[in-house]
Amino acid sequence: MIVAPSILSADFGRLSESISMVEEAGADWIHCDIMDGVFVPNISFGFPVLDAVGRTATKPIDVHLMIVDPGRYVERVRDSGAYLMNVHYEACTHLHRVVEHIKSTGMKAGVTLNPATPVELLRDIMAELDLVLLMSVNPGFGGQKFIGNTLNKITRLRKLIEESGSQALIEVDGGINEETGRACALASADVAVAGNAIFKSSNPQAVIASLHQR
Ligand code: DX5
Ligand code: ZN
Numbered sequence: 001m002i003v004a005p006s007i008l009s010a011d012f013g014r015l016s017e018s019i020s021m022v023e024e025a026g027a028d029w030i031h032c033d034i035m036d037g038v039f040v041p042n043i044s045f046g047f048p049v050l051d052a053v054g055r056t057a058t059k060p061i062d063v064h065l066m067i068v069d070p071g072r073y074v075e076r077v078r079d080s081g082a083y084l085m086n087v088h089y090e091a092c093t094h095l096h097r098v099v100e101h102i103k104s105t106g107m108k109a110g111v112t113l114n115p116a117t118p119v120e121l122l123r124d125i126m127a128e129l130d131l132v133l134l135m136s137v138n139p140g141f142g143g144q145k146f147i148g149n150t151l152n153k154i155t156r157l158r159k160l161i162e163e164s165g166s167q168a169l170i171e172v173d174g175g176i177n178e179e180t181g182r183a184c185a186l187a188s189a190d191v192a193v194a195g196n197a198i199f200k201s202s203n204p205q206a207v208i209a210s211l212h213q214r
Pocket of ligand 2: 033
């Protein structure tokens with residue numbers, strides 16, 4: 001799998017060192033969790049920090065917006081240097097418009113689903129998507145327990161992607177460690193986000209290497 005460490009679990013006082021550390025340890029993408037305290041019950045960080053990540057990271061930046069009406073900030077995210085912009089299905093009234101807007105700026109477009117949102121709701125937009133992010137915890141906090149039903153959702157999403165001729169990657173986020181990551185990889189996930197499992201490990205390189213394997 002592609003491995004995307006979530007900087008939510010990094011030491012924000014040493015952000016650039018933390019990013020360099022995970023890049024040297026083998027990270028493929030850098031995952032940035034933006035929370036507004038409305039869509040999710042927590043506030044993380046905003047655009048000045050995202051810009052700082054953009055100046056430091058050498059790997060592609062995967063932005064996960066946990067905010068209401070994320071379509072308001074497409075250009076702002078693009079200007080930070082993001083590679084991929086992930087918006088929640090549950091936060092967009094006009095999802096097709098937001099996805100087209102994201103792609104018109106040159107970024108890859110990802111749509112994120114909360115644990116209770118069925119993958120089948122994406123059927124009519126699947127062909128337009130570059131990635132689908134399945135939340136394997138309720139969004140808002142790092143360090144939560146993986147929800148087992150995500151494996152079933154990965155399998156159903158893979159079928160939907162094949163049926164629609166979509167090129168979308170499947171990304172999983174929340175409670176991913178070596179064990180749950182392996183289960184997701186076996187279920188056909190392409191990208192693993194991991195916060196605590198990487199940043200709180202004494203050997204981040206080994207964790208990333210393990211997640212890389214199918
Ligand atoms: C949760 C965030 C995740 C979080 C993952 O709302 O979207 O990216 O940082 O953290 P872990 O891997 O610790 O569950
Ligand atoms: Zn995330």
